[in-house]
Amino acid sequence: MIIPEIVAPAGNFTKLKIALAYGADAIYAGVNNFSLRSRTAKEFNYETFEEAVKYTHDKDKKIYVTLNGFHLSGQVEGLKRHILKLRDMKPDAFIIASVGAMKLASELAPEIPLHISTQANVLNYLDAQVYKNMGAKRIVIARELGLKDAKILKENCDIELEAFVHGSMCFAYSGRCLISSVQSGRMSNRGSCANDCRFNYELYAKNPENNTLFRLEEDENGTHIFNSKDLNLCSYIEKIMQENCISAFKIEGRTKSEYYVALTTRTYKMAVNDVLEGKFDSNKYEKEIYTLKNRGFTDGYLVSRPLEKIDTQNHYSSIEEGTHQVHAIVEDGEHFKCKGKIVLDTPYEILTPLGEKIESCDNEIGKIYKKQDKYFIEFKKLTTKNNKELTEIHSGNENKVKMPIKISAFSFLRKEVL
Template sequence: MIIPEIVAPAGNFTKLKIALAYGADAVYAGVNNFSLRSRTAKEFTYETFEEAVRYTHDKGKKIYVTLNGFHLSGQIEGLKRHILKLRDMKPDAFIVASVGAMKLVRELAPEIPLHVSTQANVLNYLDAEVYKSMGAKRIVIARELSLKDSKILKENCDVELEAFVHGSMCFAYSGRCLISSVQSGRMSNRGSCANDCRFNYELYAKNPENNTLFRLEEDENGTHIFNSKDLNLCSYIEKIMQENCISAFKIEGRTKSEYYVALTTRTYKMAIEDALNHNFDPKKYEREIYTLKNRGFTDGYLVSRPLEKTDTQNHHTSIEEGTHQVHAIIEDGDYFKCKGKIVLDTAYEILLPLGDKLEECENEIGKIYQKDDKYFIEFKKLIAKNNKEFTEIHSGNENEIKMPTKISEFSFLRKEIL
């Protein structure tokens, strides 16, 4: 059986470290506007990206570089320089969508493996064979491809397949969208999508004879007519693995939060391990995934055909609260930074990297205890690094607050929203 690797988003260096800590086998990231997430690419300079490559390799993991934008002729010389700089950092692959960029990568960096982006819309083995002939090692299949067709593709073309299993879904066909470009001049396929499909729209009916305009509305707030729900395949991981055709599970979300990166990576890693150990429990993974903010969830098109789907759109809101609120992140193990609100004598659940353990303890700072296979913490005192003491801490307060004992780096404190 193919054991799929988890490919997690790394919108910045901290998120990269979190992804690796929570079980990612590989991360994907980019530098500047040659990536499809130019907003997050600004988080990396060439210097910090080179450091990130070294960090990833020191952990025995892989890093894939996104070059998946569609480039204008005036950008080609800059793209060449960009490829050469990244080549020297020795990443584990380039993710490319444009056939011209693929040709360029093969000429300038033939030693770096080539992955074909989902933006290339690969739906069949004939297209896959063409990309393989161009040097592709792996194809990130179109989100619209079914598991049945993925298996047929794999049987007819010896190439690795990577599939999205979680994250935002695009209203357009694998991102081929013009709404953002038309409304705001921000081109989605060049890395600056404004997510116009998430906006609230009003619909009107016009009588051409007298120009009378009637507003059509679902409720007083209008409607989200393009708003796709988020992809969530955690319950189907075992089924997908049994088909033995997908080499990597990809999580969307380079612009999403640190907690999102940690939680999704951890959950999908857990699902893979449980499937291998014949201990698969969909309810467990769904409980974790629903702690995240989301747009509602759909299983997309990998496990059922588009024409069979009636629940892929959220017509009411562009965001829904998850079941839990993140209140703090522990970046170095000894201190936390507040992300919500921390008060005394209140229990917060501790989310640890998968497999990490804690010893129960109690001292003048607080206590850590285990209940129903979960760890919790209650603070008796909130003491900052500079020894200033607080009765409560709110987000925005940059003080690092002492933990009762050292715990795993990049752990989170969360609390159920009642």
């Protein structure tokens, strides 16, 4: 059985470290406007990205660089310089959508493996064979491709396949959308999508004979007619792995939070491990996924045919609250930084990377204890790193606050929303 890589997103260095801590086998990230991650890559410049590549390799993990934008002729010279700079950093692959960019990368950096982006819309083995002949090692299959067709593709073309298993979906075919360009001048296929599909719209019907205009609405606020639900395949990981054709599970992550990166990476890694150990439990993964903010969930098209789907859109809201709220992140293991609100004598659940052990304790700062297979923390004192004492702390406060004992770096303190 193929053991799929968990490929996680990293919009900045902190998220990269979190993804690796929570079980990612590989990271995908970009530097600037030559990828579709340019909006989330603002914290990566060439210097910090080189450091990120080294950090990832020191962890014995992989990092794939996004070059999957569609470039204008005036950008080609800049793209050449960009590829050469990235080549010297020795990443594990370039993710590319344009055949011209693919040819350029092959000429300038022949030693860097090539992965074909989902933006290339690969749906069949004929296209896959062409890309393989051009030097591709892996194809990120079109989101519209079903699992049966993915297996046929794999049987007819010996190439690695990567599939999205979680994250935002686009109502347009494989993300080929122009709404953002038309409405705000931000070009989605060059990395600056404004997410106009998430807005609520008012719809009108016009009679051309008398110019009468009728407003159509689903409620008084209009409708989120373009808004796709989020992809969630955590319950199908065992089924997908049994087909033995997908080499990597990819998590979408543009503009997502640190907690999202940690939670999704952890959950899908857990699901893969459980399949291998014969203890797959979809309810366990679904409970974790529903702690995230989302737009409603759909299983997309990998496990069902498009014509069978009637639940892929959420016309009522562009975002729904998850079951849990993140209140803090424990960045260095010894101190936390507030993300919500922390008050005294209140239990907060501790989420740590997989396999990390938590010690129980009870001291003057607080106590950590186990309850129903989960660990919780309650603070008796809130003391900052410079020994200032607080009665409560809110998001926006940049002070680092002491933990009762040291726990795993990048742990989160969360609380169920009642």
